[in-house]
Amino acid sequence: MTFVSKAALAALFGLGATLAITPSADAQRKKKEEAPAAPQIQISEAFRTAALAADAAIKAKDFATADQQLAAAQAAATAGNVDEAYFLAQLKVSAAQAKNDRPALATAIDQLLASPKLDAGAKGELYYNRGILALDAKQNAVAIQNFERARAAGYNNLDLDLRLAQLNIQGGNVDQGLASIDKVIAARKASGQPVPPNWYDYAISTLYKANRSAEASQWARRQLTEYPTQANWRKVLILFRDRADNKGATLGNQARVDVLRLMRETKSLADQNDYREYVQTTQDIGLPYETVAVIDEGRATGKIPASATIFTGLKTTAQGQIRTDGPVTGLETRAKSAANGRAAAAAGNVYLANNNNAKAVELYQLALSKGGVDADEVNTRIGIAHARAGQSAEAKAAFAKVTNGPRGEIANFWTLYVDQPRIVASTPVVGNN
Structure with a gap:
C-alpha cells in the first residue's frame, strides 16, 4: 500500500538549490495576468538537503542513514512551517513502510492527516489504513474512529463497512453491526458480486450468541437460499440444534428427529456419528x-x-x-377406533418411515381430527410427507400452520428446503461439528 504522494515529493525534490530568487516586477505582473498564482512552497535549504538525503537513503534501504537524515530534517524544520511538516510526515510514512514498522507508520499517518496541506482526496484511504493499523494493535476505539472518518471522507470500500460491523458487534452494538453487514451484502449483490458465505456465518453466530434465534434463523435461510449446499445445510441445522440445547434447555427428541429428517433429505448426514x-x-x-x-x-x-x-x-x-x-395395518385399525389421535399419529409415523407419504398424511389428518396430539408436531410431519412426495404447495401450507418456538423454526427450514432445487449441491460434508 502506497501512502506517500509522489506529486508532493516531486514538488519538494524539484525545487532548485536557491529558493529566494524573486521574479522581476514585469514577470510577476505577466504571470498574474496569465493565471492565478500557485501557492508558494516555503522550505529552507537545510531542510531540503536533509529531506533529499533521507529519501535517497530510504530508497536504498539504508535505514540508519535515513533515520539520521530524518532527524536532521526535523531539526532544520521551522516551527509553524506547514510545508516542511507536510513533507517530513510524507518521508516518515515512506520510511516506516519500507521498514515495516507499523507503530511508526501509525504515528506518521496521524501527522500526515493533521497537515492542512494534505489533499482531501487522499484522506479516505489514509484514515482506512490507519484504522487497520489500530485493529492490529487491538485499539478498537481508535479503529472505529478512523473507519468512520474514512467513510465520511468518501472512502468507498465494502471491507470498511464489514470491519465497522464487526467492531460494533464486538462492542455490543449488535443491531448497528448487522445493519452494516446487511448493507454490504446488498451492495455486493447490486454490483453482481458474490457474497462470501462466511459473512452469513458471522451474522448467524452473532445472533445465536445474543439469544436471538428467530433472527439467526432468518439469516440462515438467507444463506441457504444463496448457498444450498450439503455442508451449509448441515452446519445451519447443527447450529440450530446446539443453540436450542443451550443453557439447560433441550430441543426434545420429537423436534430433534424432524431436524435429523431434514438433514437426511438434504444429504447432510455426514458420518456414522x-x-x-x-x-x-x-x-x-x-x-x-x-x-x-x-x-x-x-x-x-x-x-x-x-x-x-x-x-x-x-x-x-x-x-x-x-x-x-405387529403389521402397520393393525396400528391403523386401532387408530380409527381410538378415543384420541395418538394412535393415528403413531401409525402416521410408521407410514412416514416406510415412505408411504399418502397414508402418512391420511393418518396424521385423522390424528388432528381426533385431537389429543401436539398439533404443531403433527402439522410438521404432514408437511414432511407432502415434501417427500414432491407436493410443494401442500407441504408449505402445512408448515405455515407451525409458527411458534423451535417448532416454528424447524417448519421454516423445511419450507426453505421445499423452495430449493430438489438436488442439493454436492459438496464434501465433514462431520464432528
Whole structure:
C-alpha cells in the first residue's frame, strides 16, 4: 500500500538549490495576468538537503542513514512551517513502510492527516489504513474512529463497512453491526458480486450468541437460499440444534428427529456419528421402522462402515420391536377406533418411515381430527410427507400452520428446503461439528 504522494515529493525534490530568487516586477505582473498564482512552497535549504538525503537513503534501504537524515530534517524544520511538516510526515510514512514498522507508520499517518496541506482526496484511504493499523494493535476505539472518518471522507470500500460491523458487534452494538453487514451484502449483490458465505456465518453466530434465534434463523435461510449446499445445510441445522440445547434447555427428541429428517433429505448426514444420533433418537421415541430404514441407508451410502457393529445391535432391537407391534395395518385399525389421535399419529409415523407419504398424511389428518396430539408436531410431519412426495404447495401450507418456538423454526427450514432445487449441491460434508 502506497501512502506517500509522489506529486508532493516531486514538488519538494524539484525545487532548485536557491529558493529566494524573486521574479522581476514585469514577470510577476505577466504571470498574474496569465493565471492565478500557485501557492508558494516555503522550505529552507537545510531542510531540503536533509529531506533529499533521507529519501535517497530510504530508497536504498539504508535505514540508519535515513533515520539520521530524518532527524536532521526535523531539526532544520521551522516551527509553524506547514510545508516542511507536510513533507517530513510524507518521508516518515515512506520510511516506516519500507521498514515495516507499523507503530511508526501509525504515528506518521496521524501527522500526515493533521497537515492542512494534505489533499482531501487522499484522506479516505489514509484514515482506512490507519484504522487497520489500530485493529492490529487491538485499539478498537481508535479503529472505529478512523473507519468512520474514512467513510465520511468518501472512502468507498465494502471491507470498511464489514470491519465497522464487526467492531460494533464486538462492542455490543449488535443491531448497528448487522445493519452494516446487511448493507454490504446488498451492495455486493447490486454490483453482481458474490457474497462470501462466511459473512452469513458471522451474522448467524452473532445472533445465536445474543439469544436471538428467530433472527439467526432468518439469516440462515438467507444463506441457504444463496448457498444450498450439503455442508451449509448441515452446519445451519447443527447450529440450530446446539443453540436450542443451550443453557439447560433441550430441543426434545420429537423436534430433534424432524431436524435429523431434514438433514437426511438434504444429504447432510455426514458420518456414522450423525447416523448414530439419528437412530438413537428414533429408538428412544419408539420409531423402529425409521431406525431400520436409516441404518440400511447409512450402510448403503458407506457412511456407516461395516466395522460399526453397534448398528447391528440397534437394528436387531428395532426389528424385534416391529414384530411386537405387529403389521402397520393393525396400528391403523386401532387408530380409527381410538378415543384420541395418538394412535393415528403413531401409525402416521410408521407410514412416514416406510415412505408411504399418502397414508402418512391420511393418518396424521385423522390424528388432528381426533385431537389429543401436539398439533404443531403433527402439522410438521404432514408437511414432511407432502415434501417427500414432491407436493410443494401442500407441504408449505402445512408448515405455515407451525409458527411458534423451535417448532416454528424447524417448519421454516423445511419450507426453505421445499423452495430449493430438489438436488442439493454436492459438496464434501465433514462431520464432528
